[in-house]
Amino acid sequence: MKRIVPIFIAASLFAGCGNQDSPEALKAKLSKLKEQSTNINHQIKLIESRLAEIDTLNNGSNRISVIAERVKSEPFNHYFIASGKVELENQAAISTETNGQVKKIYVRKGERVKKGDILIALNTSIIENSISEVKIGLELATKVYEKQKALWEQNIGTELQYLQAKNQKESLEQKLKTLNAQLDMSIVKAPFDGIVDDIYIKEGELASPGKPVAYLLNPDKIKIEADISESFLSKVHVGDKIAVTFPTFPDIKIETEISRIGNYIDPKTRTITIQVNSNNPSGMIKPNQIALLYINDYYNPKAITVPSIILKQDTKGTFLFTVDKASNREVAKKVYVKTGISFNDRTEVVKGLKDGDMVIVAGYNMVSNSIPVNVSIR
Structure with a gap:
């Protein structure tokens, strides 16, 4: 493009000389052409700079930044939650x-x-x-x-x-x-x-x-009774380990077990009562306080799970984005998966992922299939 400028200037000069050959006219023409040349050279530099930016992007140095998590098989539990009321054993x-x-x-x-x-x-x-x-x-x-x-x-x-x-x-x-x-x-x-x-x-x-x-109580030992749906009856047994939390004391968590399962299903609510017992050494848990019982109803010793929030839906099904290598650079890859159950903001993936795959867990809304990415591992 730089070669075009002198030719254009020369042509203009010779065309003008035919009409006006006086030195003053030629000097004015030359000054004007130099000004035009400066503007054209400035535009050339801007275009070259923009082309350089595009080349840099194509070379992968300005990719979309994402955070990825390497998946691996690990134990996964699902719990259903029952609400109960605290009573004292004595x-x-x-x-x-x-x-x-x-x-x-x-x-x-x-x-x-x-x-x-x-x-x-x-x-x-x-x-x-x-x-x-x-x-x-x-x-x-x-x-x-x-x-x-x-x-x-x-x-x-x-x-x-x-x-x-x-x-x-x-x-x-x-x-x-x-x-x-x-x-x-x-x-x-x-x-x-x-x-x-x-x-x-x-x-x-x-x-x-x-x-x-008088009213006498012993706060050192508590019992909690909760009603659960009869649909869970086959999944609970005396001695099963459960966790108990209290909405009024979020930092307190008790690990205990089911001590009793009722023998009567309420015909109106279709529920049955279970009971757990526990120590209360701090005495903080009070009678009639609300308790939440986390009862395990599913366990997979080797499950692949991902954050539930990264899963998306389209007409073909459920998908997420992984990190893939393409032409020696990292790109986002759209992968369709089959999911299982979810708990605590994580979802089990039963098909579509394997150990070692990297799933995008931050920046997933900014990518599409095959777009270059700059990856940080979490």
Whole structure:
């Protein structure tokens, strides 16, 4: 193109000389042609620069940048999620076994107690007086019985006298045993280790059976019950490992197992109840809290999986982009695949990929088939 410029200038010069041969006219013409030559040379440089950019792109130095992931076979699990409610293994509303006035409360709200510790004692003055009277009567009845027994063994006295003395002694012994049992029932003890969560009565008030006086719970052990569809019944077994999470405590995850599967399918909801048990050493998990149970229903020890988001659809099916070598450069390749199930934003690919293939996981929306790419491996 540079050769054309002088020829064009010369032709213009000779054409002009035929009409105007004066030096002034020729100088003006020359100045104008030089200006045109400068503009043309500038345009030539711009075109050459653009051609150089195109050549560089064709040579692959300005490819689309993508991030790829090398796939490999690895274990893949699928879980279905069931929502359950937390309960404590040991929790109870405690009431007295007999009527009586509360004499003393030995614990406070929030206090930890051991099994057998006294929580509340009722007024036992009447029972204690009755026990004293019975003991005095029993002491006399025992002496009479022993005397009548000795006489009876010597064939002195009648059998009736002996039997009456024996019956009186045994009757008082039984009465004393009953009174002692009533005395024991007037003392409310902790049935298990735990925390006194609430106290519903005050000293001096009347207590009666069936009316709770305190609420005791043990937060160290929890159980969770959840209802699952009967369609999953063949996929769950006692002892199966599961994971439990809590929406209110996202950082807490418990690994446990199914401890019980119900024996009854609800005819209305077509669900069955499962139960899991677990320790709660931190005490953070509370009764009635919502729990999510992740129950495994599929496992493939050698699965190829890809991020679910990179999968696309067209009229031919599901596809993704891999990295391929073509003429010593890396290009995007459109690959159709057959997928399995998905979990946690990853999808199993059952056909179309093999170990070592590189799939594009970032920049996949910017590429098309056979376009050159600049690849970073994740």
